[in-house]
């Protein structure tokens with residue numbers, strides 16, 4: 001089964017559109033996910049991330065466009081879906097299931113299930129095995145999903161905001177175990193989260209969705225440190241920013257700052273020479289400013 005994960009790309013999406021009545025939740029989206037990488041599917045509330053994951057896992061049907069998972073359509077395709085694990089916040093379990101029941105039944109669904117790894121993760125997250133699922137705290141319920149997602153070792157694993165309620169220690173355990181296990185058992189992981197800075201170093205690639213459309217599709221490495229903020233006198237900032245893509249502007253009196261989408265080493269040197277202060281922009285700031293600037297543009301256009 002793992003041989004499937006070596007096929008690149010693992011996922012190809014072309015012109016994917018999903019409408020709910022007159023509302024378009026996913027709007028002509030196209031992207032590839034190359035095999036054996038960790039992807040972040042990021043964006044604001046309601047951007048369309050969960051809908052895309054549901055379409056990719058055959059749990060919802062596209063209005064138009066195509067999806068290929070390991071070279072095949074996921075729709076009602078047991079061969080493909082056997083290789084896919086989808087961890088979502090709204091996961092339902094049978095009414096009277098305990099934590100132990102969930103982990104006993106997991107191997108039926110996942111051919112690569114590693115029971116010993118699951119045991120270690122259960123201890124890491126201090127999960128109470130005999131407790132009913134419906135009695136778990138919010139964080140414990142998320143931990144159950146995280147353990148299943150990791151121990152499934154599915155060639156394609158989706159985590160849709162997997163850690164609602166998980167405390168900072170548990171989230172760090174998740175990132176550490178994911179990276180350690182990934183290096184020994186490479187597979188394709190697609191993760192959606194709002195805690196962008198926390199996962200920034202975990203991700204190989206970032207796809208940002210805004211209002212149902214892809215607004216960024218780039219290697220995380222290329223994004224890290226690509227943008228920058230210049231600050232100084234308003235005249236110097238305005239002069240430097242001219243002709244560049246400005247994501248955000250701020251100012252007070254004669255002082256101003258501008259966040260620029262791209263700032264090369266040469267640009268940084270030129271800014272410093274012009275008496276400007278240059279600071280770096282985190283992945284989270286970049287995405288916040290990018291999605292906020294799209295919204296601002298739309299508001300300006302509709303005004």
Ligand SMILES: Nc1ncnc2c1ncn2[C@@H]1O[C@H](COP(=O)(O)OP(=O)(O)OP(=O)(O)O)[C@@H](O)[C@H]1O
Pocket residue numbers: 020023025043044045046047048049050051052
């Ligand atoms: N069954 C549905 N009927 C109508 N609208 C829907 C349906 N499912 C989703 N939507 C809408 O589609 C949009 C995208 O929703 P989706 O759940 O994919 O967003 P998301 O990016 O996962 O958001 P969040 O980060 O808040 O989880 C939202 O505006 C949502 O209200």
